[in-house]
Amino acid sequence: MTASIATSQTILVVGGGIGGMTAALEAAECGKQVILVERNATLGGRTALLYRYFPKMCHPTCGMEINLRRLKGNRNVRVMTMTEVLEVSGVRGDYTVKLKLSPRYVNANCTACGECAKAVETEIDNPYEYNLAKTRAAYLPHNMAYPMHYVLDPSIIGTADAEKARAACKYDAIELDMQEEIVEIKAGAIVWATGWKPYDAAKIQPYGYDRFANVITSVEFERFANPHGPTGGKLLRPSDGKEAKNIAFIQCAGSRDENHLRHCSRICCMASLKQTHYVREAYGDDAKSTIYYIDIRVIDRLEDFYLKVQQDPTVSFIKSKVAKIVEDKAGNPVLHGVDTEGYHRYATTHDLVVLAVGMEPETRGIKLPDDMLLDSSGFIEGSNLPAGVEGIYGAGAATSPLDVNRSVQSATAAALRAIQVVHKTSTVEGVR
């Protein structure tokens, strides 16, 4: 790859989740040249790891299939996975971006036949299962992966296992001497769609996420509900594999809390309401879901969904921020707190606790371009350059804790702003 692939007319999109894919595709379908870079081995981001969407209970992979088809049919987008932005320099209309390409050890010859995975013996924690399951060290991230290429975990490089993988591949797709590469590209505008990460639940000490096996996070619960997840779609609790029928959902786990995240993460109320459906789907009338909340924040037409869940006799609501969780002898989590509506103390035993963890921007820990303005939680608020001079735009959950729908809305808007930059640059330069 050389610097010549991109020009000042190119829009760089950083992050290949639903926000980044949308920004890239929307711009490309307006006829613009786009480079989409993604740090992981596949596009799809966190939405690809969700089981269902609220409020329709449809599957994220359905929309992803459409987006991938759009992508496959559009020659304006160039996708670079396992690529990170190291540095951005220059000005609006003329950025130089230094990219780091990590070795995949598998080239485009890969047909996803899976022979390498059979050959390799080492197992690693599967990051696409939030480390809840193991995978071979030669693996396909998931069934909807794009590009549909295997990846070798760096830990086996230099071992006999890597050699076995290489030997098993009939298509010369495995290149064990692949090296990290640094490349520079040009871009006229940049859309920053680096998304979010779940708040580290272990930091919420009274809930014992790090101590109790049966306290898990909402993103992990999505994997449990997924038929392709670690439990094959069964809601089994981690400590003993027992069916988890009586599940507590704790809202604001990290959010709306000055000890953790100042902001409200917006999506968690809906996410928990959605997850009560999983419980009901699995166990019917034997299901029991309890939502512990401060305020149920399901705005606009989503109210419908809340009403529906309220009518479900297997679901109850307690207005309370749970004070602490302890474990009984059988490994059941016991929740302590006070129902503030009229003041009732409780000590309630559940099979499993799902912490509705907050959304934290992925901006932290990434070197951001200097002119980006962050809010107090680290979400991208805009540019600290005056209007008309800025050329880098936040999109999706990198800008605010957003659900998929609003993330797409945000990314579409960001795509237009980026197009404006290359439009103006081209008008000035007379390229058009």
Next chain:
Amino acid sequence: MADVKIEMKTAAYVCSGCGLGDKLDVGQLARIAQKEGKMALVRQHDFLCNSEGVQMIRDDIENEAVTHICIAACSRRAKTEAFNFPSVAMTRANLREGVIWVVAEGAAHDEVRQEMADDYVRMGCAELKKSRMPEGNPNHTQLKNLLVVGGGISGLTAAFEAAETGYEVILVEKQAQLGGWAGKLWKRAPYKTPYAEPQETGVAALAARVSAHPLITVHLNSTIAETAGAPGRFAVKLAQESGSITEVAVGAIVQATGFTTYDIAKLPELGGGLAHVVDQAGLEALAMAANGGVMKRADGREVKSVVFLQCAGQRDDSGQHLPYCSGHCCATSIKQAMYFKDANPDVNAVVVYDDLRVPGMGEDFYRSAQHKGVIFAKGKASSVTTESNGLKVNYKDLILDSGATIQADLVVLATGQVPSSGVDVILWDKLTKEADGGSIEAKQQKSELKSISILNLTYRQGPDVPKLKYGFADSHFICFPYETQRTGIYTAGPVRRPMDIMQATEDATGAALKAIQAAENASLGRAAHPRAGDLSYPIVRLEGCTQCKRCTVECPFGAIDEDERRFPVFNEQRCRRCGTCMGACPVRVISFENYSVDTVGNQIKAIEIPDEFSEKPRVLILACENDAYPALDMAGLSRIVYSAFVRIIPVRCLGSVNTIWITDALNSGYDGVMMMGCKKGDEYQCHFVKGSELAGYRMSKIGDTLTGMGLEPERVSSFEVAITDNAKVAGFINDYVAQLVEMGPSPMKGFG
């Protein structure tokens, strides 16, 4: 149908990589392609998708003038970068995900495995012969300018952002000035750190920039008298208040017609109608009058205490008021309470709420209000009554679990947003049917309805964009928030769903992009979402048409009108290429170049049907290409085994399935047909709106035909398959095949 310009030359490429060569007799596949498929050129390769294999195909296209290729290798969803030959028509025979990965291992299955592969090669060749390279809609359009309807913050933003991208915009506002509701606000909620203070709305400045923009023309006091045409060629009549009509032509439309406030007169129990009970808009007017000074009531008395009642006439489950939450009202009340506190900290300002909904950084705005001394009480108001010169609010304090009252000089009801979305086209359709049947009443109601229409579309399916629940002209899709059911017309702002200014601004910017994109696509003769870039388009053979109107009624996007003789008029630029019209047409006169009654019908007929004594049933599966087909593919990827007796054909949408395919299949001796589509009903997942619903409806009618053929109705069966159902779908197949085996072979075998 016009014939292709250059002579058709076919070629088939059989791959033996990924184990195909080990599990299948690829030589036999090649022979079938040549002898039965009648491919002019057949080549084998042991790794077709590598650079050498791809080069081989390229060379044939270049040197051998190959125009049509069938690739017998992996799924059409795989290796799309390698198998990218934009200059030729292409079909893919799915031997990997569709055969060797799903048929049970072992020599015992060699025969059925090979038969399955043989058939897929036959089908690939058969489809290819009926396919043509899509050339794009020849009716190219030129217009790329936009019409923005509505001059509130959403409309202003859409117009400005589109103009800044270099597109001309015509902005229409029915009022005498720009700004809409946002223009009537004293301040707006903040959307930047520290999220602590109300901010200037900036509406006046934006309106000024829009008015001065060289690419924007503003029409005030104007409404839309008529909208005809399609993306890239909309013809719009603007009616001035004076009655004069201006005709304009535009490429795409953004409808940002906003909302009206819910009428507080409908809330007498909360004091609606009493003096000094206002809605949030009324409070803004008081704030404008106060101009930053102390807040006074309409009677001039200074307000010392004010109570905000949240969710007034909203989140209502009694069926009397709005069932939804308008989202912005909590932050709006917070902002308005600050008007009082900022002018005079001694004012007692209380917000009575059920759930305080200030998501995201709104939490900081909430904190700021608390810091200023605004009191928040979780409670439910029961009544507001007049008392001496003020008001008494009775509510239940939900924390203290007791009744409470507050005296107030002023009460603000946080009522909701009611979308200004024009005519309900479902009602319109009903009235049209009644009026056509001679009902004078229906005719009158129709003309009344027309007076509230916003766009006055001349479309067969009604004058406005179809509404979803509660009247919002929204998209039904989570991943695709801009997809209305009218191509090239995008709704933005609170007409789409309740929203605040910040979201409306973002929404309008995105809608501007979508409108630009629609105009660009139309100019290139391409489809819009979800088949963006598709160059195929519906071609109709009108001489065969019987004017049955099914296509015009069933098109989910209102793309087809009727002329005065009731023949369908296709507006290709409005079409999303789902093929619903093709599925609907009883005389089969509608087709696409690469997707037609023939491309599929030919595949169905191409397979070899074993005789009734073979104990090898044949089952046709018509699978939605967006969900069911990927699910089947992923079953392969996960090596989930299913019966080798099925033959799968992906369809653009179950709505495109023409019943002739079913009867043809059964006539030719298939033992059963499985239709796999998306979830239907209120939470439908079909990206073409009602494909599976239509298919279900059509299949319900096919029972008689089957009985007439002497077949059991179970021989045609529908299944809802989601994209994640790869294990489930294998179960469906195996169960169904077992059911058919039980039933015995089709009596039609041997007559086909």
Next chain:
Amino acid sequence: MSELNQKAVAKYENNFLREVEERVEDGEWVKMCMQCGVCAGSCPLGNAWEHSPQKLFRMIMAGKREEVLTSDAMWMCTSCYSCIVRCPRKLPITHIMHGLAHYSHRLELAPKGQPTRELARIFWQNLVKTGRVNELKFSLAVYFKDGFVQGIKNLLSMQGIALGLVKARRLNPMEIIGGHKCRDIGGIQKMLAKAREIEDRRQGFTS
């Protein structure tokens, strides 16, 4: 009604929140509560009181002056700080509870005979007398606060511990006569009077 209480009622009319903000230690934080209830659930003495902190805060905002100031809830606080640590709004709840207790005591609204209050009163009286806490006299005063018979019972039950303390030289029986004092008791008392004057001014009891 005590004079201080009457004055306070007159001054703040119905605005109890304002009164708390101005007169109770860290009272200005009360309005920041969002009623999540984590304090209520975190308090180890939760079962012992009638009103949880969060509920008291809501009562303050709802103007329930009498109920708040006569509540014994804030007297139950043992300063474990669990509530402060967990409060998502970082309210200094422990301090507010003590502030409320102190204020209700000053207004003489606090429940009569409330054990914590009595203990504190005895402690204070003991302390200001000599400038040092006389542990022996303090203990005796506590034991006998509920009458002679109860006092003897208390004494007997604590006998073993007392002897142990004497053996370990942690308790000097001779302290019963006088006990040791600070060098400048007059100075200490002046200092305390000054502190009270400042505090009263700060809290608006005097101008």
